[in-house]
Amino acid sequence: MARDTIVDEVRRVRKKYAARFGFDLDAIYRDLKERERRGEFTAVYRRPRRPRTGTRVRAEGGKAASS
Numbered sequence: 078m079a080r081d082t083i084v085d086e087v088r089r090v091r092k093k094y095a096a097r098f099g100f101d102l103d104a105i106y107r108d109l110k111e112r113e114r115r116g117e118f119t120a121v122y123r124r125p126r127r128p129r130t131g132t133r134v135r136a137e138g139g140k141a142a143s144s
Contacts (some may be wrong), residue, residue, distance in 0.1 A: 098104035113120055 095105060098108065112118065
């Protein structure tokens with residue numbers, strides 16, 4: 078399987094960010110909440126949607142097929 082350069086980059090940045098906090102999840106959480114409070118980004122919270130009735134997901138491909 079070919080390497081995905083975008084996935085590699087995301088993982089590298091994530092590891093570098095986590096290392097700044099000694100991989101301490103509580104410290105990472107506090108940093109993200111503080112950055113959100115300062116307005117660096119906005120977290121979006123949405124209500125879960127109810128699943129559609131009359132559809133099923135195929136094992137291959139993952140596309141919905143009507144019943």
